[in-house]
Amino acid sequence: MDYQQLKLGKHGLPTWDALAPIVLKLAEQQTEWHGRALNAAVADDLNLPAILRQLTYPNQQNIIEDRAGWAVSELTTAGLLRRTRRGFYGATDLGRQVLHGLNQLVDRNVIHQQPKYSQHQQDLQERQTRNQISPAPELEVDETENTISLDQLTQQVKGYNAEVATDLLQRIRESAPEFFENLVVDLLSAMGYKGPNGSAWVTQLSNDGGIDGVINQDALGTSTVYVQAKRYEAENTVQRPAIDSFYGALSRNHADRGVFITTSSFSKKAVETAKGFSIVLVDGIQLTELMLQYHVGVQVKRQFEVFEIDQDFFED
Missing domain, CATH: 3.40.1350.10 (Trna Endonuclease; Chain: A, domain 1)
Structure with a gap:
């Protein structure tokens, strides 16, 4: 695979949706894949130069494998992949049909047009409406005080948790x-x-x-x-x-x-x-x-403490 023929994004690497057909192609070659192994196999299939293959984010997460992981996640939401067991994925019949039955590339539009993906978005919108969650904007720094609005931070957290809850509901629907x-x-x-x-x-x-x-x-x-x-x-x-x-x-x-x-x-x-x-x-x-x-079926990923000055401490 010549990665330069794919749609490229930041860092000169293929975007997640450019990787989607490769994910499906590899996924159907085995009954199931461990998620990390599938991400690595997709990255290796691109024949990237070593400097791009090894490129990481500041947190040391490999960038191209992370993008492959996004493709796996979106394909799963759309019902083109399925979770066979914890941490493992396999191609669905729908995924095979989409991969081989279209005269167009499996891209972002094709994935997002799938009924399961549309339902996922409807569930998320309903959840956001009930909880009065605004679409989370990019966090902006107040240049006069060099601070981030707590309201912005709160909306970001609510938006993230809404995504988690919506994914959780889909997993439950797929359970026995x-x-x-x-x-x-x-x-x-x-x-x-x-x-x-x-x-x-x-x-x-x-x-x-x-x-x-x-x-x-x-x-x-x-x-x-x-x-x-x-x-x-x-x-x-x-x-x-x-x-x-x-x-x-x-x-x-x-x-x-x-x-x-x-x-x-x-x-x-x-x-x-x-x-x-x-x-x-x-x-x-x-x-x-x-x-x-009540922390059932989920675990706390990260906790933050937000401080403010105790004015009474300095006035006593």
């Missing part, structure tokens, strides 16, 4: 139903519903009676929360009959409280019905917001 049921029970336990002496479990799939999870809030089980978990694609909106069915399951268990959690959303009729039955509804966006808040 039983994984999702365990996840929601873990989340509600982390939120404190289990209490210090309570218990929580996922019901048997073959005989759950419309109940996916049970949380006893005390040792004797005198206060119990029943859970329904539906792992749906975004377009599969939960309708009123599903709420009616869950209410019937609660009634059979003589329960007065239930939580219905989905990775999609709820119709207006479903929301109205749930209010009448005292059923708490949690949609996909709220689910992942709660996961970030």
Whole structure:
């Protein structure tokens, strides 16, 4: 591969979308690739001069491998690659079709036109609207004080976390139903519903009676929360009959409280019905917001402390 024939960006290296067809070409040659190995293989395929192949950012991250990683991430979001297991990727049938069935290059436009990518962007926009997150501008330094606005910094952090939560929701939608049921029970336990002496479990799939999870809030089980978990694609909106069915399951268990959690959303009729039955509804966006808040399925990447002068200290 002559890298100079590709679209080049900063540092004279190919852009991430110029690397996308190479990623797909290599990905389909094996059942799965470890992400770092795939990034390195893409970089090696370019036959770059040593000085460009070894070029790094100030943090020592290899630049061309980092761009290959961006291509892997975008292709995965678009459904052209899939995560086969932790840290590993493989080509999807859609990815192979796009690679071999188009008379145009697999570039940024082709990737961003894929339905899964469009849904990802819709989820992100809805999340930003709910949380009143403005599109994060580039951080600007106040030349008069040589400072960065805390409001700017806050918006940057919120925007980053919104991206993480949106990616998290896509991963959950790709998971097995039983994984999702365990996840929601873990989340509600982390939120404190289990209490210090309570218990929580996922019901048997073959005989759950419309109940996916049970949380006893005390040792004797005198206060119990029943859970329904539906792992749906975004377009599969939960309708009123599903709420009616869950209410019937609660009634059979003589329960007065239930939580219905989905990775999609709820119709207006479903929301109205749930209010009448005292059923708490949690949609996909709220689910992942709660996961970030209670550190379920995520870990803190970095923490910052922001200081200001203690005026009282100097006035005493």
